[in-house]
Amino acid sequence: MGKLWSGTVGRRFTILYATGFLGSAIVLLALTFLMSGSRLTTVAPEQPPAGRSNLAAAEQQxxxxxxxxxxxxxxxxxxxxxxxxxxLVVMVGVSLLLGRVLAGRVLRPLRLITAATRRISAENLHQRLAVAGPVDEVKELADTVDGLLERLEASFVAQRRFVGNAAHELRTPLATMRASLDVAVAKPELATQTAVLADRLRTELDRVDHLLEGFLVLARAQHSTLADRTPVSLGELAQEALTARGADITARTLTVDDEVRSNAWTRGSPALLSRMVENMVDNAIVHNQESGWIRISTEHDDTETRLVVETGGRVLDQSQVDRLTQPFERLGADRTGSEGSSGLGLSIVAAIVAAHGGRLALLARPEGGLRVAVVLPSAAGREGVTP
Incomplete structure (x- = not known):
């Protein structure tokens, strides 16, 4: 009974209503049975035959x-x-059926509220439940949810506005500082020590600019709508990323096992998906051992498209790997302050994957290294043929 009662609200209401109806039926039948047992039936006796000799026959009759x-x-x-x-047996079935109907009737407004709430996401926070009807507990609940959605929408709008304003306000002084530095370095009488300091400042400015760009991409992926959804080939993006980082791959003498297919199509923002693939490739290059290897592959079927990037290296702790999707999370001291790393790479990947309705899986390989797998909904290519 405990397991039965611990189910859904609809099941509990069904049991409650059925118990009430069945109890009423039992009481009614019991009263009917008791009253029928107390009835007295009288039969008018026949007139006995005349004469004393017929007395025994009358008593026997x-x-x-x-x-x-x-x-x-x-x-x-x-x-x-x-x-x-x-x-009673019939009433058991009738009570359960009637209890189920009444429970469904009572919970129908809550189901409508639940379905409407599930359809509302960060992309359509402007929608409201707007439940009509009498002012009762259900309408109060719907109005409370509408108020919560209104506050969430205001918070999201304020956050987007802050990100846009911060980007504008921060990039302007950065550009001014970089220009002033370039002008100072261009002077012929510049001392050697000052030139070295200028180079170091320029490097730090580039890192700050890279970090700012990462923040903007992360904010866009987390809080913006994807209005520019078009068919995109993850295979082509992977090939472009490998070509763009060819010099870095050569410098670290990395071996690339390329199993990329150009027909791995999905649908989404080309700019964000390109950044996602670039971050996956960059992560495999920067956080790799010298003369190591990278394996990158794509898979696809009628429903899903996958991009997998694997690297070798030391054995990693899966609990630490699971935290890499959080901003500024790195594995160990060797990753802290990595050259050219903002600590946002995989967190940006996770945000872009979530914005496109996909899944990101980070796996510490048992033999050492990291496996990063992205799964996105499959789509038709530019030729209109489903991969």
């Missing part, structure tokens, strides 16, 4: 009538009992 009356009364009670049991 009276006894026979009483016995017959008792048998009839017992048979009626038995029939009433059997009929009551049959009615």
């Amino acid at each position: 009276i006894q026979d009538l009483q016995r017959q009356l008792s048998d009839v009364h017992a048979q009626q009670n038995h029939q009433l009992l059997v009929g009551s049991l049959i009615a």
Whole structure:
């Protein structure tokens, strides 16, 4: 009974209503049975034949009538009992059915609210439940959810506005500082020590600019709508990323096992998906051992498209790997302050994957290294042929 009662609200309401109806039926049948057992049946006696000699025959006839009356009364009670049991069994089914109907009727507004709430996401926070009807507990609940959505929408809008304003306000002084630095370095009488300092400042400015760009991409992936959804080939993006980082791959003498297919299509923002693939490739290059290897592959079927990037290296802790999707999370001291790394790479990948309705899986390979797998909904290519 505990497991049965611990189910859904609809099941609990069904049990509650069915118990109430069944209890009422049992009480009604019990009262009917008790009242039928207290009824008195009288039979008018026949006039005995005249004469004293017929007295014994009259008494025998009276006894026979009483016995017959008792048998009839017992048979009626038995029939009433059997009929009551049959009615009780029927009422069990009727009570469950009626309880289910009433429970569904009572919970129907809540189901509508739940379905409408599930359809509302960060892309359509402007929508409201707008439940009509009398002012009752259900409408109060819907109005409360509408108020919560309104506050969430205001918070999202304020956050987007802050990101846009911060980007504008920060990039302007960065550009001014870089220009002033370039002008100072261009002077012929610049001392050697000052030139070295200028180079170091320029490097730090580039890192700050790279970090700012990462913040903007992360904010866009997390809080913006994807209005520019078009068919995109993850295979082509992977080939472009490998070509763009060819010099870095050569410098670190990395071996690339390329199993990329150009027909791995998905649908989404080309700019964000390109950044996603670039970050996956960059992560495999920067956080790799010297003379290591990279394996990059694509797979696809009618429903999903996959991009997998694997690297070798030391054995990693899966609990630490699971935290790499959080901003500024790195694995160990060797990753802290990595050259050219902002600590946002995989967090940006995770945000872009989530914005496109996909899944990101980070796996510490048992033999050492990291496996990063992205799964996105499959789509038709530019030729209109489903991969």
